[in-house]
Amino acid sequence: xxxVIWCKKEVDGSPCETVNYLDPFCFWxxxxxxxxxxxxxxxxxxxxxxxxYKGPEERPGEEPDTSPLYADKPLEGYxxxxxxxxxxxxxxxxxxxxxxxxxxxxxxxxxxxxxxRGWRPQPESAGIAGSFPYHWDIQNLSPDVWEEYQEKxxxxxxxxx
Amino acid sequence: xxxxxxxxxxxxxxxxxxxxxxxLEEMKMPYEEYCRQAFDPGNEAKKPESLxxxxxxxxxxxxxTPHSAANLAELGAEVIKIEIxxxxxxxxxxxxxxxAYLYPLHESRPMTGTGLGFTNANINELYLTMDYHIPxxxxxxxxxxKMSDGLTELYRPGTLDKxxxxxxxxxxxxxxxxxxxxxxxxxxxxxxxxxxDILGQAHAGLASIxxxxxxxxxxxxxxxxxxxDWASGTIITYGVLAAIHWRRKTGLxxxxxxxxxxxxxxxxxxxxxxxxxxxxxxxxxxxxxxQLCAHGIILCGxxxxxxxxxxxxxxxxxxxxxxxxxxxDFQELCSVIGRKDLWDNxxxxxxxxxAEAQIExxxxxxxxxxxxxxxxVSDALNNAGILAYNVKNHREVxxxxxxxxxxxxxxxxxxxxxxxxxxxxxxxxxxxxxxRRLKWQWRPVGADNVKIYRDMLGIPVSQVxxxxxxxxx
Numbered sequence: 001x002x003x004v005i006w007c008k009k010e011v012d013g014s015p016c017e018t019v020n021y022l023d024p025f026c027f028w029x030x031x032x033x034x035x036x037x038x039x040x041x042x043x044x045x046x047x048x049x050x051x052x053y054k055g056p057e058e059r060p061g062e063e064p065d066t067s068p069l070y071a072d073k074p075l076e077g078y079x080x081x082x083x084x085x086x087x088x089x090x091x092x093x094x095x096x097x098x099x100x101x102x103x104x105x106x107x108x109x110x111x112x113x114x115x116x117r118g119w120r121p122q123p124e125s126a127g128i129a130g131s132f133p134y135h136w137d138i139q140n141l142s143p144d145v146w147e148e149y150q151e152k153x154x155x156x157x158x159x160x161x
Numbered sequence: 162x163x164x165x166x167x168x169x170x171x172x173x174x175x176x177x178x179x180x181x182x183x184x185l186e187e188m189k190m191p192y193e194e195y196c197r198q199a200f201d202p203g204n205e206a207k208k209p210e211s212l213x214x215x216x217x218x219x220x221x222x223x224x225x226t227p228h229s230a231a232n233l234a235e236l237g238a239e240v241i242k243i244e245i246x247x248x249x250x251x252x253x254x255x256x257x258x259x260x261a262y263l264y265p266l267h268e269s270r271p272m273t274g275t276g277l278g279f280t281n282a283n284i285n286e287l288y289l290t291m292d293y294h295i296p297x298x299x300x301x302x303x304x305x306x307k308m309s310d311g312l313t314e315l316y317r318p319g320t321l322d323k324x325x326x327x328x329x330x331x332x333x334x335x336x337x338x339x340x341x342x343x344x345x346x347x348x349x350x351x352x353x354x355x356x357x358d359i360l361g362q363a364h365a366g367l368a369s370i371x372x373x374x375x376x377x378x379x380x381x382x383x384x385x386x387x388x389x390d391w392a393s394g395t396i397i398t399y400g401v402l403a404a405i406h407w408r409r410k411t412g413l414x415x416x417x418x419x420x421x422x423x424x425x426x427x428x429x430x431x432x433x434x435x436x437x438x439x440x441x442x443x444x445x446x447x448x449x450x451x452q453l454c455a456h457g458i459i460l461c462g463x464x465x466x467x468x469x470x471x472x473x474x475x476x477x478x479x480x481x482x483x484x485x486x487x488x489x490d491f492q493e494l495c496s497v498i499g500r501k502d503l504w505d506n507x508x509x510x511x512x513x514x515x516a517e518a519q520i521e522x523x524x525x526x527x528x529x530x531x532x533x534x535x536x537x538v539s540d541a542l543n544n545a546g547i548l549a550y551n552v553k554n555h556r557e558v559x560x561x562x563x564x565x566x567x568x569x570x571x572x573x574x575x576x577x578x579x580x581x582x583x584x585x586x587x588x589x590x591x592x593x594x595x596x597r598r599l600k601w602q603w604r605p606v607g608a609d610n611v612k613i614y615r616d617m618l619g620i621p622v623s624q625v626x627x628x629x630x631x632x633x634x
Contacts, residue, residue: 126268
């Protein structure tokens with residue numbers, strides 16, 4: 001965390017006392033508005049190199065640009081808002097930023113012609129709690145790719161190096 | 162009357178094997194053949210593993226600290242990589258260029274893969290997910306600590322202490338526990354400073370002596386790859402192996418604290434002592450050498466592959482390393498390039514080591530090479546008995562017969578991700594009795610949850626599924 005916004009806004013006669021965490025991935029160099037995860041008060045901040053250059057200043061009536069990564073209530077034990085709590089903390093999509101999104105160049109075979117699991121989506125093959133087996137059963141999971149591989153073998157397009 | 166052999170007596174001449182020191186010498190196989198049989202690249206799986214029986218927890222991310230644990234796993238330790246639920250190590254989301262991914266990352270994320278940037282840093286490990294900082298999971302984490310030999314973590318100093326998981330706490334649970342912190346600066350000024358490879362190259366002054374001098378158009382330079390991440394991770398592993406040996410003697414664990422921005426000082430040779438003795442700040446000297454001349458990399462005029470599409474081949478296949486610093490070699494070099502005047506001017510090594518002399522020598526070499534390809538240059542010099550070698554690109558590394566014969570570069574049929582070309586595990590030298598090996602590159606996030614939570618810790622599957630639903634694991 002590069003900094004926090006400790007929200008002291010009076011809500012129903014008592015201070016909000018929510019610590020909103022500002023993660024360096026998003027906020028290291030950042031200017032804009034951000035909501036408190038608990039009372040949704042909007043604050044303006046300007047951070048430069050992880051330091052709070054300006055703010056936090058309240059901006060009533062404005063829409064927040066983003067939300068904190070995570071927030072908790074340290075004075076109330078372990079109550080918190082985990083990341084990606086809708087409307088409170090920042091949605092977590094884990095997709096590359098827009099300028100990095102290009103046309104996917106996915107592969108099914110390595111340069112020597114053997115199958116490599118480089119395309120999406122892969123068929124479901126996980127077990128309990130995300131567990132995976134130790135073997136990629138390509139013949140059953142992706143029979144079309146398996147067939148393509150057999151064809152490559154027949155044509156002599158698979159080599160040792 | 163001939164003397165009959167007494168069957169009850171075993172005579173030396175009846176035994177198999179050499180009968181004299183001379184015969185013994187004759188029966189020994191040639192040394193090269195002996196080495197090939199002793200190391201036998203490609204058949205590592207038939208041999209035992211030196212660290213079998215060691216169990217390690219890897220609470221790490223990116224390259225530096227994960228690599229320290231991967232070193233143990235390659236040597237046979239059972240390493241459990243603990244990752245953030247449903248996301249995993251941040252390095253999984255880093256890839257060198259568009260779409261060098263292997264799928265899937267996790268069962269809930271069919272459209273997200275693990276980037277090739279993750280390669281080699283987490284070899285042979287078991288993959289567990291756990292949000293161990295939520296209070297409900299701390300006891301589960303302690304359960305793992307009780308049955309493990311050590312842990313590597315990379316959080317800001319004091320973070321695990323805040324969660325009651327630092328060495329202070331864990332040694333009370335398991336006094337034999339070896340605890341490794343690896344990160345940016347460690348205690349001292351900038352204790353909260355994070356770390357990157359480039360920060361290490363800068364902070365320790367390594368980048369200041371890499372690259373050509375500004376006089377020659379150069380700049381302080383970082384190595385393109387994250388060498389300090391990989392090298393610092395290996396330095397941690399030395400420490401861990403020493404700690405394991407210490408524990409055999411004393412029965413007690415220990416704590417290692419490795420600052421990544423500190424380790425590059427190990428690669429700076431005499432630079433700091435030079436300053437201490439004379440007050441001289443060492444200069445960059447790039448592709449040339451401050452201690453030997455001629456002993457550097459020169460640029461040739463023509464590419465070996467002028468028609469290639471790839472710019473790395475079309476334009477950059479022009480560099481050759483040349484080493485001819487002792488007097489006879491340098492004299493021969495001057496003769497080959499038709500500049501005997503250089504030998505007349507600089508017959509002693511001390512003379513040609515001077516900066517002005519080096520500028521003249523390398524300039525003459527590059528002028529001679531201006532109308533040649535790098536292979537023509539290296540052939541001409543090799544034929545004259547001078548060491549010269551093409552600076553290879555990575556396609557040429559792949560095609561290198563030397564690296565193939567020794568098993569350094571090889572294809573892995575990864576059990577889960579298919580055909581992968583690898584170069585890391587087998588780059589560290591060969592061991593005849595208990596070699597390193599690569600079993601799998603990595604597994605999806607949480608791929609071994611059931612194996613560890615149920616089979617190892619004895620937690621009921623219903624509980625595991627409940628945690629999974631809550632994204633605690």
